[in-house]
Amino acid sequence: MTNALKVAVLPGDGIGNEVTPAAIAVVERAIAVTGGPGLFTETLTAGAQAYLDTGTALSDEVKRAAEAADAIYLGAMGLPAVRYADGTEITPQIDLRFLFDLYAGVRPTRAIPGVPTPLADPRAADIDFVLVRESTEGLFASLGKGVVENDAVARDFQVITRATTEKVSRFTFDLAARRAAARPGHAAKVTLIDKANVFASFAFMRKVFDEVASTYEGIAAERLYVDASTLTFVGKPWTFDTIVTENMFGDILSDLAAALVGGMGYAPSADIGDAHAVFQPAHGSAPDIMGTGKANPTAAILSGAMMVEWLAERHDIAAYADAARLINRAVDAAFAGGGLLTCELGGSAGMRQVTDAVLAAIDAPATIRAAG
Ligand code: ATP
Numbered sequence: 571m572t573n574a575l576k577v578a579v580l581p582g583d584g585i586g587n588e589v590t591p592a593a594i595a596v597v598e599r600a601i602a603v604t605g606g607p608g609l610f611t612e613t614l615t616a617g618a619q620a621y622l623d624t625g626t627a628l629s630d631e632v633k634r635a636a637e638a639a640d641a642i643y644l645g646a647m648g649l650p651a652v653r654y655a656d657g658t659e660i661t662p663q664i665d666l667r668f669l670f671d672l673y674a675g676v677r678p679t680r681a682i683p684g685v686p687t688p689l690a691d692p693r694a695a696d697i698d699f700v701l702v703r704e705s706t707e708g709l710f711a712s713l714g715k716g717v718v719e720n721d722a723v724a725r726d727f728q729v730i731t732r733a734t735t736e737k738v739s740r741f742t743f744d745l746a747a748r749r750a751a752a753r754p755g756h757a758a759k760v761t762l763i764d765k766a767n768v769f770a771s772f773a774f775m776r777k778v779f780d781e782v783a784s785t786y787e788g789i790a791a792e793r794l795y796v797d798a799s800t801l802t803f804v805g806k807p808w809t810f811d812t813i814v815t816e817n818m819f820g821d822i823l824s825d826l827a828a829a830l831v832g833g834m835g836y837a838p839s840a841d842i843g844d845a846h847a848v849f850q851p852a853h854g855s856a857p858d859i860m861g862t863g864k865a866n867p868t869a870a871i872l873s874g875a876m877m878v879e880w881l882a883e884r885h886d887i888a889a890y891a892d893a894a895r896l897i898n899r900a901v902d903a904a905f906a907g908g909g910l911l912t913c914e915l916g917g918s919a920g921m922r923q924v925t926d927a928v929l930a931a932i933d934a935p936a937t938i939r940a941a942g
Pocket of ligand 1: 834
């Protein structure tokens with residue numbers, strides 16, 4: 571019998587403090603329904619407000635507690651008005667990626683039936699892909715190291731390494747294989763998005779990707795230039811399966827992907843390494859809606875499902891795999907029929923309504939049967 575697993579919970583700033591309790595409540599309820607071992611949660615303080623209060627955004631104590639936990643759940647961090655002297659924002663969520671070598675930024679994009687999409691084509695209902703954003707190098711390797719010379723020239727730089735490109739490519743091919751196994755009749759495909767026609771670093775990334783691709787039989791490999799890829803994102807995103815890309819491109823394209831399925835409130839994410847993982851909604855702290863009750867907790871709840879699924883695999887807990895499926899089914903059940911329209915899409919459903927609908931669906935026998 572597995573002992574209670576420990577989750578370090580960092581609600582962070584702005585709506586992070588609102589969506590995190592909702593997501594944890596949903597996770598705990600789903601685990602209770604499926605009979606899994608209970609989670610022990612430890613709430614930790616970090617982020618822009620912590621920086622204002624204590625002068626440190628991510629203390630050593632918080633780092634140690636996060637490292638000791640079985641998983642890390644993060645709400646959202648950063649506030650536009652709170653900045654370092656060079657004008658950049660406080661981003662401990664990015665620091666955690668470097669600290670724990672969380673190289674795979676996993677961003678699932680799935681059309682939830684009943685949630686409006688901006689695309690008129692009915693095939694938009696079939697949008698279901700995962701973008702893997704390399705999260706420790708690329709242009710972000712320059713974080714904190716960029717220079718401005720004589721108020722005349724500014725320089726940042728990009729790093730692409732063989733080791734990380736191999737790891738993140740393998741991660742994406744393995745993910746494509748798992749997705750195909752779970753979906754009978756579904757053909758696995760990995761799309762690399764780069765700018766290999768212009769930059770040496772991207773040409774190298776493509777070469778390493780190709781080497782990894784040649785070791786995976788039965789999974790199609792495709793390569794797109796980032797500019798051309800935007801046409802596919804808007805024109806026929808349902809043709810994507812899994813995508814792997816550089817950090818900055820992934821940052822931009824994952825927001826574009828979120829817009830296809832309802833916006834940031836519907837975009838979950840996980841930053842995964844070999845030993846640790848951080849789960850958080852892809853959105854930021856959204857100070858424009860903080861405290862209004864309008865924040866959509868769906869992305870946070872789906873990130874909770876990703877955490878439970880990851881823990882299920884690592885600790886071989888079948889009830890956790892069931893709980894992850896139950897949460898995903900409950901989200902689908904809550905939005906089915908289009909009656910639950912969230913504020914950012916012109917409706918009136920906010921935090922409370924969405925959380926209550928998902929919690930009710932988790933307890934509904936029909937959802938439990940569908941997840942089983
Ligand atoms: P970051 O730089 O940390 O990614 P950001 O400043 O780019 O953050 P967000 O904080 O994600 O942006 O907010 C972008 C827009 O999306 C805002 O108008 C915000 O209100 C909206 N938004 C973000 N998250 C949600 C949510 N969960 N529910 C509803 N609207 C949201």
